[in-house]
Amino acid sequence: MEHSGVRSEPQSFAGTVGQFNDNPRGGTGGPGSSISESVARGKEAIGTAAAEAMNSAGSDLQSLRTDLNSLKDTLAKFMSQAGSEAAKSAREVTSNVAGQVGSVASDLADKGAEMASAASDRAKSFGSELENMARRNPIGALAGAVVIGVLIGLMGRRS
DSSP states (O other): OOOEEEEEEEOTTTTTTEEEEETTOOOOOOOOHHHHHHHHHHHHHHHHHHHHHHHHHHHHHHHHHEEEEHHHHHHHHHHHHHHHHHHHHOOOOHHHHHHHHHHHHHHHHHHHHHHHHHHHHHHHHHHHHHHHHOOOOHHHHHHHHHHHHHHHHHHHHHH
């Protein structure tokens, strides 16, 4: 039976169970040297495979570290951009709300000023109307003033 260049030949039960022969042409060496050479080659092959596996694992580990660092940097950039966008949106909303509140307050102030102006105009026109009535009918104006004075006096006593 052959396995990767090593041939095993059965022996009698009285001798060695099997002999490994390194020479494919049929040459024979001592049974101890053939086995020890096979074991040495096996150890060397295992050592080489282990070294290659460690090198491969080391390069994979380094690649994983590089990828994780890249992911960390990308995530930091994303969080920074998201934060700046959120702050920008908040500033815009605040600016819009402040503008709208300012506009409404300005409108209310304008309407209040208009109402005050209208009330002032009406008071002036009412005062000028009373003045005209007093000039046309001075006795009626005096009588009206006395009546109003009496009413104010009565209200002052009750309270």
